[in-house]
Amino acid sequence: MTRGILIAGNQSPLFSAASAEALKRVEHFASAHIPNRFPLPDGGVPPEARAAKGAFPLSWNPASPISARTLVVAAENRLRQISDAIVICSPPAVFKTAETLTPEDIDVLVNDHIKGWFFLIRELSLYFRRRGAGSLSLIAPEIALDGGAGAGNKSAPADIAGPSAAASFRAFAQGVLASQSGGPFQTFGFTAAETGSEGDFAAWFFKIIDEGAGKNSGRWHKYPRLKIFR
DSSP states (O other): OOOOOEEEESSSSSHHHHHHTTTTTTTEEEEEEEOOOSSSSTTTOOOOOOTTTTTTHHHHHHHHHHHHHHHHHHHHHHHSOEEEEEEEEOOOOOOOGGGGOHHHHHHHHHIIIIIIIHHHHHHHHHHHHHOOEEEEEOOOOOOTTTTSSSOOOTOOOOOOSSSHHHHHHHHHHHHHHHHHSSSSSEEEEEEEEESOOOOHHHHHHEEEEEEEOOOGGTTTEEETTTOOOO
């Protein structure tokens, strides 16, 4: 049976590492990323993400529930079925103060990096429940709350967006893991702290997904040697 892997998440080194791990298991996988629409500190624009070799890049507007549904249908069409959905929340940093955060910044944060996860995870849960099989993995690397723009500089702005988005995702993921326990498909939560590499982290959580043990479903798994520095 063909294994269909869908990876959806923020444009980040961890997303790239997960893509590389997927290609060790399948010839092709489906890929959808949230572009970083926040400006860089120097006023520049983040580069566009390049599709990994072997990836079927799919369009996704995180703010749209219709787009989330379309993404799942498109992934199924390209892969024939979705066996494993890997959702990676590694939000961009926005080093601003509250008074310099614009209404447009807030819209991007809420629509792309909070609402988008609710819409997509809902659609994936509906898909796997209808199929009666599969796995949904929720990846939430820990983000330090004191990750200011200047390390050790108390006057530098803190990351005002990343921790907020990550905390929302983590809380929603906790509810998903608890509510899906004993259901027709497997749910995994993965998080990480301390030092290491994105590649090692991705290899570790893919190994647990591959094993597919029922005892691993419905709970968090913590990898102890990684902290995401952005």
